[in-house]
Amino acid sequence: MKYKLIALDLDGTLKNSNNEITEKTKNALIKVQELGVKIVLASGRPTPGLRHEANELELEKYEGYILSFNGARVVDVKTKDTIYEQTLTVEEAKKAYDRAKEFNLACMTYSQDTILTEDIGDEYVCVEAKINDIEKQKVESFKACLKDPIHKVLLTGKPDYVASIEEEFKQPFGDTLSIYRSAPFFIEVMAQGIDKAASLDRLAQSLGIKQEEVMAFGDGFNDLSMIEYAGLGVAMENAVEGVKERANVITKSNDEDGIAYILSQEFEGVEY
Known part of the structure; x- marks a missing residue:
């Protein structure tokens, strides 16, 4: 399998303009997890602010991860263990x-x-x-x-x-x-040094996953580092221009199930 870890920004990426994860996107992400791919929600939000989305995507069942505070903390959803954190004094x-x-x-x-x-x-x-x-x-x-x-x-x-x-x-x-x-x-x-890419790299290393086996989706400047880091960095159609310029691929917008669109191209059995 070419990609083994998928990092997802939330607002403007995973969630549409109505602040929802659509059924099409949810089904695609459940399917790739069934194939053995690990999902990590990568957001500037605090860890508790990601619990609803983690539940929707069944990350506990499929042993997914939360990367919160733009990378200052990475948590295993199933075990609740902290994989990595870097804090202020x-x-x-x-x-x-x-x-x-x-x-x-x-x-x-x-x-x-x-x-x-x-x-x-x-x-x-x-x-x-x-x-x-x-x-x-x-x-x-x-x-x-x-x-x-x-x-x-x-x-x-x-x-x-x-x-x-x-x-x-x-x-x-x-x-x-x-x-x-x-x-x-x-x-x-x-x-100092907090960004999504650095923490995503720590997580990938802990899982024995190579950089080229990581896929990342985002729309904002705080997603740029992980999009550049990933083997396949994907910008949403609604992303800021600076992110679209640096991404490997530009997908459809967050209101057009852009995540599901790319997953259907990269994974057999995923529908769009």
């Missing part, structure tokens, strides 16, 4: 918070199954909670509530403002942290 998270307050940005991080924030009414904190279907928890002191492991600190602000201050915000940290905008209103702060 408490001091690094405190510095990110202090810098956020200088720019009047709302700030949040994650416990096991909640969002921790002083800014519980912030509109973009509410967006993050809704996207991931996890509860918000108001804390009196963000810095006082911090404890290991810290996979990500997420900052929010109005899109135009966030765009205007992003580079200035990052300056004091140099290359000691991974800091970038994942959405127009989000700035993500994570440990």
Whole structure:
């Protein structure tokens, strides 16, 4: 079998514009798992924010994986074991918070199954909670509530403002942290060197799977590293131009079952 591991971004890739995994795409992914292919959900979301999709695709049954926080953590869905993680220190998270307050940005991080924030009414904190279907928890002191492991600190602000201050915000940290905008209103702060490709490579190595046996689907800039890493890097038709330019293949859009379309070409018995 040419491909043994398939990495899937969620929003704009696995899920359509109605935030759903269609039956056609679901059936195709179940079929390849029956053939022995391993699936990994690769997202910037926190680990609990991927549980519904993992259940839909029966990843526990087929021994799939979750790559969350853009690669800061990789978990075996069946055993719940952490395969790999790279976290912020408490001091690094405190510095990110202090810098956020200088720019009047709302700030949040994650416990096991909640969002921790002083800014519980912030509109973009509410967006993050809704996207991931996890509860918000108001804390009196963000810095006082911090404890290991810290996979990500997420900052929010109005899109135009966030765009205007992003580079200035990052300056004091140099290359000691991974800091970038994942959405127009989000700035993500994570440990140095975090990206989907690095963690996907760790997972592939642990499974004895070669780089050329990996397939990856995505649509956004945070998917670019894994699309370039994979033996077959697939950009959705709705992907940003920079990703489409670097992909091996451009498939149909997330509203046209682009994942199922490629799988039907690469695996015998998969229908589109």
